[in-house]
Amino acid sequence: MSAAEHLEECRNAISGCNLVAFIDLQASMVLSVSAASKQRQERLDMLGALASDLLRLPEDDPLQGLPGDGTVLPQTAIRLSATETTVFVRSQAEPNEALCCACAPDTRVDETIAAARRVLPDIGAND
Amino acid sequence: MSDNRGLIGKLLKLGAAEATDRDGWRRIGRPLDRDPLAAVLREIDETQLPRELSFRNDQGQELRVEAGNRRLRRIVSASVAGSGPAGALLGQQLVHASDIDIDAIGDLLRAFQPGDREVWVHSEQLPQEGDRAQTGVAAAALAGAFSVDLDDRTDANLQHAFEAFVAELNALSSAWIRYEGGKQAAASEPVTDTAWRDRWDAEDVARFQVADDPVGFAPILCILGSGVDGEPHDAVAVLGGTGVVWRLDAAEVAGITARWRDLGL
Structure with missing residues (x-):
């Protein structure tokens, strides 16, 4: 399967998921996307920047991390707005990559994280 | 971490204002x-x-x-x-x-x-x-x-729900800091983890709000960590000119997000 097919499979596996994007955190860039409808570039740019901002890399800010001494990077970022639940999951194999799942407000975050973690190794293997 | 607190203070104050006009069109929703x-x-x-x-x-x-x-x-x-x-x-x-x-x-x-x-x-x-x-x-x-509540999302209701959520997470957290108008307004006592405390200043909290919603300021909750229930996480919630950050040593991530939604946020 191609990366795009893995993304689509992941989107279909998550109830209420509108978009799944594979993101390069260092470049703040969406590399591949599966979405229920055509997405404007501004939205993809925003998601790339948001992922990079929330899942900062050590070289960006040595103090930024979790928990305690600031040496552990956040592996997930869950963002709840009035209209959307957005889950960002960092790749275990390649910390510079992450998956973004933009879902309906009432989407279950634990199931979304699990689905993203299942598919991330397969997408990385396609690099 | 930040030496640009004047700017972030202005941003937070702007967040509390009605910045919703554009070429004779007005954004509706209170806030969204x-x-x-x-x-x-x-x-x-x-x-x-x-x-x-x-x-x-x-x-x-x-x-x-x-x-x-x-x-x-x-x-x-x-x-x-x-x-x-x-x-x-x-x-x-x-x-x-x-x-x-x-x-x-x-x-x-x-x-x-x-x-x-x-x-x-x-x-x-x-x-x-x-x-x-x-x-x-x-x-x-x-x-x-159509089963629509016209008063469901008034500012007063949102603020009330937000404060209820803040109170609940304050009780669950090992440390918290509250910012209002770009300045620290309150904190749990004592915040002994200085590395954590120094990591979260007003600008860090406010960026969760301004990241993708520069026109209107709806309530936002962010949870950062492993995503696994029972493990340490940091959480940030912002609404208008108020932002609160929590250190949660054993967060129930799914429960916290569900509570946020239950309160109508």
Whole structure:
């Protein structure tokens, strides 16, 4: 399967998921996307920047991390707005990559994280 | 970490203001409705004198109606209009509520989807009417028919729900810091983890708010960590000019997000 097919499979596996994007955190860039409808570039740019901002890399800010001494990077970022639940999951194999799942407000975050973690190794293997 | 606190203070103050006008169009929702239909109906409900209301979203969908005396008088045009009862309703004067197909009205008014980030309205005055004051369908009646709560997302309700959430997470956390207007307003005592404390200043908290919503400031909750229940996480919640950050040593991530939604945030 191609990366795009893995993304689509992941989107279909998550109830209420509108978009799944594979993101390069260092470049703040969406590399591949599966979405229920055509997405404007501004939205993809925003998601790339948001992922990079929330899942900062050590070289960006040595103090930024979790928990305690600031040496552990956040592996997930869950963002709840009035209209959307957005889950960002960092790749275990390649910390510079992450998956973004933009879902309906009432989407279950634990199931979304699990689905993203299942598919991330397969997408990385396609690099 | 930050030496730009003056700027972030201004941003936070701007967040508390009504920054929603654009070329004669006004963004509706207080601040953003989960269901845009509530914002559309509330706009009709707040229209006393006869006016033509034009709604549009950032995807290009449009809805144009005539309203007055807090009633929907006519649906002039709608992007979602098709054939059948809804299409036949377009342009018709709505006179007696009992003669009107409410479901068809609902089909036309639902021009916008819950995921739409921005819905804007433009209002134009219509000539004064004679004996039409009681014609049309009351917005409140439509809200009842569509199970929409017009008061669901008022600023006061949002603020109340936000403070309830803050109180609950304060109790669950091992440390918290509250920022208001770009300055630290309160903190748990003592915040012994200085590395954690230094990591979260006003700018770090505010960036969660301004990251993708520079026009309106809806409540935002972010949880950072492993994503696994029972492990340490940091959480940040912002609304208007207030931001709170928590250190959660054994977070129940799914439970926290569910609670945020349960409170209507």
